[in-house]
Structures are given as C-alpha cells and as structure tokens.
Amino acid sequence: MRGRIIKRKGSNNYTIVLQLGLDPSSGKRKQQWITASPSKREAEKQMAKLIHELDTGTFTRPNKKTLAEYLNEWIDSVRGNLSPRTAEGYVTIIKRIIPALGAVPITQLKPEALQKYYSDSLVNGRLNKFGGLNPLTVRHHHALLHRALKNAVEWGLIMRNPADMAHPPKPRPTDISIMNEGEIQEFLEAAKQTPYFHLFHTILFTGLRRSEVLALRWSDVDLLLCQLSVSRSIHRLRNRTFIFRQPKSAKGRRTVALSPAATQILKEYRDKTAMERLIEGKPLKETDLVFSTMDGSPLRPNTISRAWSDLAKKCGISASRLHSARHSHASIMLKAGIHPRIVQERLGHSTIAVTLDTYSHISPGLQEAAARRFDDALQLGHNKLVESDVLK
Numbered sequence: 418m419r420g421r422i423i424k425r426k427g428s429n430n431y432t433i434v435l436q437l438g439l440d441p442s443s444g445k446r447k448q449q450w451i452t453a454s455p456s457k458r459e460a461e462k463q464m465a466k467l468i469h470e471l472d473t474g475t476f477t478r479p480n481k482k483t484l485a486e487y488l489n490e491w492i493d494s495v496r497g498n499l500s501p502r503t504a505e506g507y508v509t510i511i512k513r514i515i516p517a518l519g520a521v522p523i524t525q526l527k528p529e530a531l532q533k534y535y536s537d538s539l540v541n542g543r544l545n546k547f548g549g550l551n552p553l554t555v556r557h558h559h560a561l562l563h564r565a566l567k568n569a570v571e572w573g574l575i576m577r578n579p580a581d582m583a584h585p586p587k588p589r590p591t592d593i594s595i596m597n598e599g600e601i602q603e604f605l606e607a608a609k610q611t612p613y614f615h616l617f618h619t620i621l622f623t624g625l626r627r628s629e630v631l632a633l634r635w636s637d638v639d640l641l642l643c644q645l646s647v648s649r650s651i652h653r654l655r656n657r658t659f660i661f662r663q664p665k666s667a668k669g670r671r672t673v674a675l676s677p678a679a680t681q682i683l684k685e686y687r688d689k690t691a692m693e694r695l696i697e698g699k700p701l702k703e704t705d706l707v708f709s710t711m712d713g714s715p716l717r718p719n720t721i722s723r724a725w726s727d728l729a730k731k732c733g734i735s736a737s738r739l740h741s742a743r744h745s746h747a748s749i750m751l752k753a754g755i756h757p758r759i760v761q762e763r764l765g766h767s768t769i770a771v772t773l774d775t776y777s778h779i780s781p782g783l784q785e786a787a788a789r790r791f792d793d794a795l796q797l798g799h800n801k802l803v804e805s806d807v808l809k
Contacts, residue, residue, distance in 0.1 A: 431460035485519030502652045531583035552586040559585035594736040596745040615686040622679035624746035636703040643675045669765045
C-alpha cells in the first residue's frame with residue numbers, strides 16, 4: 418500500500434501515513450505522517466491527492482522551516498557562486514525582508530503576502546523623496562525572493578514558487594541630469610584647484626563608470642594610439658577591502674578612443690606622477706593604478722563621488738552626481754550626431770536598446786534634426802531626378 422489512514426488516540430483528526438520507499442543509506446522504509454481532516458471522506462481524498470503527487474514526482478515533504486531560516490541557509494549555500502559585492506547586497510536585502518515575512522513558514526508563503534510586502538515597502542520603507550523604497554529597490558527584493566524560492570522548489574521544499582504569481586512595481590522613469598558644454602568647461606576649470614582634475618577630466622571625456630576609471634592601470638592606457646582598455650572594475654566592500662571584477666558582459670570589456678585633449682591631459686598626468694614617484698624612490702610601473710593615493714593604493718569610490726558633488730554644488734551645477742559625467746558624455750555625443758552604436762560601444766552597454774532607451778529623451782533636437790535630414794535626403798533625390806531629366 419502507498420498510504421493508509423488511521424485515527425490516533427486523543428485526536429479529532431485522521432492521520433495519513435504515506436510510504437515513501439526505502440532509505441538508500443539505511444535500507445529502512447521511509448514514512449511521512451500527515452495530519453488530515455476530521456472527516457474520513459476528506460482524508461481519503463487528501464491521501465489520493467498525495468499519492469498522485471508521489472507518482473508524478475511533485476510531492477514535497479511538509480516542513481516548518483520559516484522564510485527567515487530558509488533565506489539564511491540559502492545565502493550560505495549560494496555564496497560561493499556570487500561575487501563578494503553581490504553577496505553583500507543579498508545579505509542587506511534579506512535583513513530587510515525578514516522583519517516583515519521572516520516568521521512565515523515557506524510552505525505557507527502566499528503570493529498575496531509578497532504582494533502586500535511590495536506595496537508596504539513603497540509606502541513604509543526607508544524614506545526617500547518618494548516616501549518609501551524606490552520601486553527599483555523593491556524589484557531587487559522580488560528578484561532575490563524569486564531566485565531563492567525557485568531553488569526551494571528545485572530542492573523539494575515547496576511545490577510552487579509564490580513569487581511567480583506576485584508582481585513587483587514598475588520602475589519609475591530615471592531622472593537623468595546632465596551638464597551642458599558651458600557647465601563642463603566651468604566645472605573643469607574649478608577642478609584644477611583640486612587633486613582630482615585629471616580624474617574628472619578623464620571621466621567626462623570617456624564616459625567610463627566610476628568603478629572602471631578607478632581600476633585603470635597604466636598598462637591599460639596607450640598614449641601613442643590614443644586609447645584605453647576597459648577590462649575590470651574595482652569595488653570597496655563593507656570590510657574596507659577592495660576587489661577587482663571582470664565586466665559583467667562581453668560589451669563591458671572594450672577599447673575606448675581618447676580625444677586629443679584627453680590624451681594630452683593623461684600625458685601630463687603621467688609625467689607628473691612619474692616624477693613624484695621617482696622623488697619618493699618608487700618608480701612608476703605599468704601595473705600601477707592610474708588614479709590612486711600617494712602610496713599607490715586605490716582611491717575610495719565614495720570619496721571621489723563626494724568630491725565631485727561638492728565641486729558641482731560650489732559651481733552651481735544641478736548635475737551634482739558623479740554618474741552625471743557619464744550621462745553628459747553620452748548626451749553631447751548624440752547631439753553631435755555620433756551614431757548611437759558608437760556611443761553604446763564607448764559606454765559598454767550590453768545592447769543599443771539600453772543606450773537609446775536611456776538617452777533618447779534627454780537630447781532635445783535629435784528628433785527635429787532627424788526629420789530635417791530625412792527632408793534633405795528626399796530633396797537631394799528629387800534634385801538628382803530633375804538633373805537627369807534635363808540631361809535627357
């Protein structure tokens with residue numbers, strides 16, 4: 418028999434005893450005892466359903482593991498497949514999920530509970546200018562829950578992934594601020610009075626991410642061919658150590674051409690740095706970081722962002738985030754008529770769609786210029802037809 422129903426003494430409910438086969442390690446028969454309905458008829462229906470699940474391989478053994486217990490065990494099991502930076506982010510998200518949902522057994526976690534958590538987080542989360550967690554942050558929470566619960570299904574702990582039927586909020590359009598040409602000139606002039614002029618100039622003239630420019634070595638910079646190679650990024654962990662990572666996509670590993678102005682600035686900076694190192698008795702090596710502290714150690718990313726923000730505010734520039742340099746670089750190139758494919762390659766976007774979706778709405782005049790070019794092209798074709806008729 419695959420199962421039987423018994424009435425235990427002192428209990429109003431029936432109990433289903435399922436036969437799960439032999440334990441391969443001990444050779445003993447495995448059983449699963451499950452409390453059923455007080456109605457024998459309902460208990461028989463439940464047993465038939467469970468036996469069907471056994472036959473189809475969809476049966477999961479009941480467990481009382483809470484979501485908090487599971488998530489803490491899950492992150493430990495997958496940590497080896499994550500980068501240290503990603504693992505830190507996952508731990509932070511788990512700590513925010515546990516107070517709201519951690520006490521719920523994973524077998525009883527419902528889509529509506531996840532949906533309520535997403536809604537509550539938007540209103541009652543860590544406050545920002547919108548009054549709660551940013552929708553994009555809530556989507557990150559959903560992504561983690563979906564991945565963790567998918568593993569729970571694969572491991573036989575739950576039958577279905579409740580996150581499949583929960584819907585995170587749609588992200589709000591990103592508010593992108595850029596610097597115009599005049600503001601860039603003003604900003605760079607003011608930056609000459611800071612230790613970060615060459616760094617800020619390089620970011621503005623290449624569009625590199627902060628993590629990419631801070632990871633550059635002199636061996637990545639070719640001042641003869643006027644180009645630099647992006648092959649890694651740098652990140653600072655909570656324990657204050659630095660790690661270098663490979664690009665997330667093949668498009669992230671790229672060669673970026675340097676303009677004459679950017680090349681000249683880097684030449685001057687290399688000569689200056691080489692002289693300073695020579696005076697200290699530490700000759701500059703090709704493996705040294707391009708931008709570093711006096712002893713050659715990496716610069717703190719947050720320190721660079723703060724320096725940029727403080728200087729921008731001092732200049733009265735609204736685009737006060739360091740990432741605005743990347744946006745400004747892309748926007749100016751697009752307005753200058755550079756093909757979006759080239760801009761995509763310089764920025765290291767995975768697809769051209771990312772570039773177009775991000776910057777098409779912040780470059781006024783692009784649509785009008787395209788319409789004029791289309792008109793000009795048709796007019797040119799018309800003129801050629803007229804000339805051909807005249808020659809005939």
